[in-house]
Structures are given as structure tokens and as C-alpha cells.
Amino acid sequence: MEFSEAEKIIAEFFIEREGEGIVDELKTINLTKEGIIDSLDIILLATYLEEKFGKEIDITDDNTLKAFSNFENIVKLVL
Amino acid sequence: MTNDSFLTCVLKHAKAKPNQIIIKDKWNSWTWSELLKDAERFATSIKDNFTTDSDPAVIPILVGRSGKVVSAILGCMLTKNAFAPLSMDQPTIRTKICLKNLGKNHLLSALDEHEIYPEDLKSLLVFQYDTATQMSSGYKPNFENNTLYVLFTSGSTGEPKGVSCSHKNIMNTILWSSNYLNWNETDVMGCGAQFTFDLSMFDIFSMMYFGIPIMIFPNLSNPKDVLEHIVRNQITSIFSTPAFFAQFLPPTLLEKLSNTKLRRIISAGDFFPPKHVEEWQTRAPDIIVYNSWGLIETSIITTMCMITKDILKNSKRVKSLPIGQESPRMPLTIIDEDKTITKSGEVGELWVLGDCVSMGYLDSEETSKQYTTFNNMRAFRTGDLGYKDENNNFFLVGRADSRVKIAGYRIELNEVENAVNQLSEVHLTAAFVQTIKDEHKEIWVGIELKKSTLDIDIFSAKKRLRKTLPQYTMPKRLFVLPSMPLNINGKVDRLKVKQIINENILKKSSS
Numbered sequence: 227m228e229f230s231e232a233e234k235i236i237a238e239f240f241i242e243r244e245g246e247g248i249v250d251e252l253k254t255i256n257l258t259k260e261g262i263i264d265s266l267d268i269i270l271l272a273t274y275l276e277e278k279f280g281k282e283i284d285i286t287d288d289n290t291l292k293a294f295s296n297f298e299n300i301v302k303l304v305l
Numbered sequence: 306m307t308n309d310s311f312l313t314c315v316l317k318h319a320k321a322k323p324n325q326i327i328i329k330d331k332w333n334s335w336t337w338s339e340l341l342k343d344a345e346r347f348a349t350s351i352k353d354n355f356t357t358d359s360d361p362a363v364i365p366i367l368v369g370r371s372g373k374v375v376s377a378i379l380g381c382m383l384t385k386n387a388f389a390p391l392s393m394d395q396p397t398i399r400t401k402i403c404l405k406n407l408g409k410n411h412l413l414s415a416l417d418e419h420e421i422y423p424e425d426l427k428s429l430l431v432f433q434y435d436t437a438t439q440m441s442s443g444y445k446p447n448f449e450n451n452t453l454y455v456l457f458t459s460g461s462t463g464e465p466k467g468v469s470c471s472h473k474n475i476m477n478t479i480l481w482s483s484n485y486l487n488w489n490e491t492d493v494m495g496c497g498a499q500f501t502f503d504l505s506m507f508d509i510f511s512m513m514y515f516g517i518p519i520m521i522f523p524n525l526s527n528p529k530d531v532l533e534h535i536v537r538n539q540i541t542s543i544f545s546t547p548a549f550f551a552q553f554l555p556p557t558l559l560e561k562l563s564n565t566k567l568r569r570i571i572s573a574g575d576f577f578p579p580k581h582v583e584e585w586q587t588r589a590p591d592i593i594v595y596n597s598w599g600l601i602e603t604s605i606i607t608t609m610c611m612i613t614k615d616i617l618k619n620s621k622r623v624k625s626l627p628i629g630q631e632s633p634r635m636p637l638t639i640i641d642e643d644k645t646i647t648k649s650g651e652v653g654e655l656w657v658l659g660d661c662v663s664m665g666y667l668d669s670e671e672t673s674k675q676y677t678t679f680n681n682m683r684a685f686r687t688g689d690l691g692y693k694d695e696n697n698n699f700f701l702v703g704r705a706d707s708r709v710k711i712a713g714y715r716i717e718l719n720e721v722e723n724a725v726n727q728l729s730e731v732h733l734t735a736a737f738v739q740t741i742k743d744e745h746k747e748i749w750v751g752i753e754l755k756k757s758t759l760d761i762d763i764f765s766a767k768k769r770l771r772k773t774l775p776q777y778t779m780p781k782r783l784f785v786l787p788s789m790p791l792n793i794n795g796k797v798d799r800l801k802v803k804q805i806i807n808e809n810i811l812k813k814s815s816s
Contacts, residue, residue, distance in 0.1 A: 244763060244764045245763025245764045245766075246764070247764025260768075260771075261771045264777075265712075266745060267781075270742070
């Protein structure tokens with residue numbers, strides 16, 4: 227699966243926790259429904275994104291929270 | 306079965322079968338009469354070198370894998386003293402702390418001449434004499450309430466904590482065990498534990514009481530070497546940890562074991578995964594597996610259960626093996642947080658009662674924290690959590706101190722380990738809590754893969770785990786370790802696992 231530079235950085239977060247095996251499914255999977263990230267992970271991921279992209283992520287916003295269930299929507303949060 | 310003292314039993318065996326080989330190690334063997342002579346040499350050395358101002362004094366013994374340890378123990382008993390085995394393999398600083406706790410400046414060497422003396426301890430060692438003087442007062446057994454031995458446990462802080470057990474405590478355990486282990490004339494015990502670990506005390510005192518020969522495995526972490534000793538010495542019984550028995554799971558080893566005289570293995574000291582028992586029952590069906598439970602403080606073992614096929618089948622449903630039932634010599638109860646006895650199926654803390662409850666810790670303050678009374682009996686609060694089913698079988702679910710709270714959920718790390726252990730690629734597991742940032746906590750698991758498995762797809766493994774574990778107990782990360790670190794007693798060393806992952810694996814991947 228092809229990844230842009232930003233996508234690679236975000237994918238790194240998931241690969242560290244889920245292993246390389248997640249790469250093929252990362253763009254198609256529902257991350258919250260599959261149990262890959264829960265509310266505590268979202269906090270960690272938000273901090274990770276803020277550190278890597280220097281962009282503030284407001285996790286109190288419902289739409290932002292919803293975005294965390296899909297990889298491509300997460301990418302949109304930082305671009 | 307009589308209540309003879311251990312010393313009286315040894316004298317009876319030595320009189321009846323003076324030339325029977327009773328101990329064998331890598332270098333030597335001892336008949337009953339040689340054992341007794343050797344013990345007298347130790348006794349003479351003890352009399353000359355150790356002031357025995359307290360009655361009895363506790364004689365520290367430096368131990369390795371030599372059978373001399375048994376004659377040194379007997380030497381202590383002949384002089385009406387207690388003993389404390391200290392490992393030659395432990396850090397010298399720890400040995401010195403133990404000596405300080407015992408109020409002693411030197412220690413009796415029970416090492417074979419082929420074993421390497423720890424350099425820093427050489428000046429403190431007292432050796433066995435070449436000759437023995439006749440015991441002037443003859444052999445007089447010790448009082449049953451006197452200390453028999455002191456064993457040091459690490460405790461939760463890593464500081465050595467001395468536990469005193471009396472003759473009466475250990476005699477109670479040995480007499481109780483005869484209800485389960487039908488020893489016979491052909492039995493030979495393979496000593497599969499370090500002499501500083503209480504499981505080896507079970508071997509030694511069963512030998513003294515029942516006259517069962519002991520063969521000491523020189524290398525506990527080499528299954529092929531152990532197998533060779535089992536064959537050569539016609540070993541029938543081994544009492545050790547699940548990690549020791551797990552060494553035989555790789556292909557062909559269990560099949561080879563099933564062609565030996567080994568007729569039973571007794572597991573204690575940690576959780577025996579049902580998946581491992583299944584392998585034993587399938588690949589070595591004539592070897593009976595016993596699951597047992599106890600603590601140093603409750604005089605080695607308190608419950609025992611022979612795992613039949615039916616029991617194993619049920620264990621798959623409840624995800625753990627029963628540890629056995631209560632018996633008159635080993636009263637046991639489960640207490641909830643309100644100090645009342647739990648109902649069937651309810652989880653609480655296991656309290657052990659009666660004669661098996663040891664004398665206490667060397668530190669009386671520590672003793673008062675865990676030793677108490679219940680129904681007018683001496684009681685020990687084990688810190689182990691478990692429940693009793695409708696058939697009065699006891700099950701463990703974890704340690705009170707391994708119950709963790711993450712995001713408001715109470716989680717048993719043992720449950721997580723059990724689930725990970727069910728993965729087909731996994732051999733051994735160790736779960737722990739990792740603090741990430743701002744007190745954010747996660748469960749991480751270190752795993753050792755089966756020898757036949759080259760790699761594991763973590764994503765696929767976690768997908769399978771999500772089908773068996775609730776979301777809040779899911780380990781966030783799985784780490785493959787080349788081999789699972791074991792502590793000196795052969796149990797999985799969870800603190801070391803955490804340290805290896807943090808200091809080696811994580812640092813390596815971030816650099």
C-alpha cells in the first residue's frame with residue numbers, strides 16, 4: 227500500500243502497536259469499531275499528531291473524535 | 306504413617322538400608338550410611354565454628370547443585386540447629402544482607418569442589434571437617450515447634466525476607482502429601498528446583514521421611530541434559546515450576562519422556578497453562594500431571610490436584626486449572642474484603658489455616674501484616690485471589706498485587722497472560738503495566754514463541770485476542786523476547802521482562 231510522507235508518520239503510530247500486519251488494512255478498517263483504538267488511545271494519538279505535525283487537535287470536538295475511526299480522516303486532521 | 310521426626314526417620318532408613326544410594330549429583334553419590342557420616346563431619350564443623358547462643362541457631366549454608374547440601378542440612382539437625390540455604394549464584398550483596406538478617410558472620414559451604422566459590426564470600430566460608438567426632442549426647446531429635454529452616458523470599462520490594470518454618474510445619478506437609486503421592490519402592494525423585502526454593506525442601510524431606518532417593522539435575526535449563534538424567538537414573542517423579550516443564554514442549558522431547566520411567570510431574574510456584582497440560586496428556590499420556598499450590602509461608606504446598614482429562618476439559622471452559630481441595634491437614638478458606646467467607650464462585654483472598662502456617666518472618670513487623678488468626682486457628686493471608694466451585698475445587702485467578710486498575714477497570718494480569726498463552730504461536734507470557742505519559746497506563750505483554758514458530762504476526766495475534774478478551778483488558782503491545790527470563794527459582798521474572806523491553810527493545814527501536 228502506498229503512503230504519503232504524512233501518512234507514513236501516522237501509520238508509524240499504528241505499526242508500533244499493531245505490527246506491520248496492519249499496513250494492508252489501515253486505510254480500509256474502522257479503527258474504533260475493530261477495537262484498535264479506544265478513548266485512551268485517542269488521547270495518545272492526538273498528542274502524537276500534535277508533536278509530529280505541530281497542529282492542535284481538539285478532542286473535545288465531536289467531529290474530531292469521529293475522525294479517529296478512519297485513517298484517511300485522521301490524515302485530514304493534520305493536513 | 307507415624308509422626309517420627311525427620312532425624313529419626315533418617316536413622317531408621319540408614320539402619321535398614323545402609324548401602325542404598327539415596328542422593329546422587331553430577332559428581333558424587335551417597336548411600337544412607339555415607340550420608341550420615343558426611344552429616345557428622347558437618348555437625349562437628351558446625352559445633353566448632355558457629356556460636357549457638359539462640360536455641361536453635363540458624364546456620365547459613367552456601368548451596369549450589371551438590372548433594373552435600375543434604376548432609377549439611379542433616380549436620381544442622383544433628384546439632385539441633387536450623388538451617389538457611391543461600392545460593393552461590395545470587396549476588397554477594399544479597400547473601401550478605403541475608404547473613405545480617407540471620408545475625409551471622411560466616412556460612413557453611415555445601416559446595417562441591419568442582420563448583421566455583423564466589424570470590425567475595427571466600428573469607429566467610431566454613432568447610433566440612435575431614436573427620437567427625439562422635440556426638441556426645443547421641444542423636445536427639447529436635448522439638449517439633451523449633452525452627453527447621455529459614456528460606457529467603459524476594460518479597461514485593463526485592464529485599465530478602467526470611468521465612469521460618471518449624472519441624473511441625475514441614476512434617477504436616479509431608480504427611481499430607483502421602484494422600485496424593487503413592488510413593489513406592491521403585492520411585493526416584495528428580496530434583497528440579499534450586500535448593501533455595503521451597504520446592505526442593507519438599508524433595509529433601511520426602512526423601513528423609515519416605516526414603517525416596519533424590520537425583521539432582523545439574524543443569525535445570527537444558528531439557529536434553531535433564532532428559533538424559535531421567536533416563537540414566539530412572540527418575541519417576543519431578544516437582545518443579547511450569548517454566549521448567551515447559552522446556553519439554555518442543556517437538557520430540559515429550560515423546561522421548563514418555564518412553565522413560567517418569568510417571569508423574571508435580572507443578573507448583575506459578576500458573577500451569579491448560580494448553581501445556583493438554584500437550585503433556587496428548588504426547589505423554591502415561592505421565593500424570595499434578596497441579597499444586599502453596600507458598601513458602603504455608604510450608605511449601607497446601608493443595609494438590611491430579612489433572613484428569615475431564616478436569617482439563619472443564620479447565621478450558623474456566624480458562625484455568627483447579628489447584629485442589631481443602632483437606633483436614635490443610636484448612637483453607639476464601640475471604641472477601643469484609644472479612645467474611647465467600648460463597649461458591651465468588652472471588653476473594655485465599656487464607657491458609659492451621660499447622661501448615663509457618664512461624665513467621667524474621668522481621669516481626671512484617672509478620673504482623675500477613676499472619677493472623679481465624680476461627681481460633683493460626684492463619685496466613687496469602688495475597689492470592691481465587692474462588693471455590695460448586696464441587697469444592699479451588700481455582701486461582703491472580704495475585705492481589707497483580708490486580709491492576711486501568712481507566713477504572715480492575716484487571717487481572719493473569720487473565721491477560723492466560724489469553725495470550727492460548728495463541729498457537731506462544732510458549733510463555735508475562736504481562737505487566739507500562740506507564741506511558743501523564744500516568745496513562747497500558748497493559749503490555751512479553752512473549753516467548755514456541756521453538757517451532759519462527760515469527761508471529763502481531764496484528765493477526767491481536768485480532769484473535771480481541772475475540773477472547775474484553776476491550777479494556779486488551780494488551781496494547783506484544784513484544785517477542787528471544788527467551789523468557791526466569792528468576793532463581795525458575796519462575797517467569799516479570800520485572801525483568803519489563804526491564805528488557807524498556808531498556809533493550811524500546812531503546813533499540815528508537816535509536
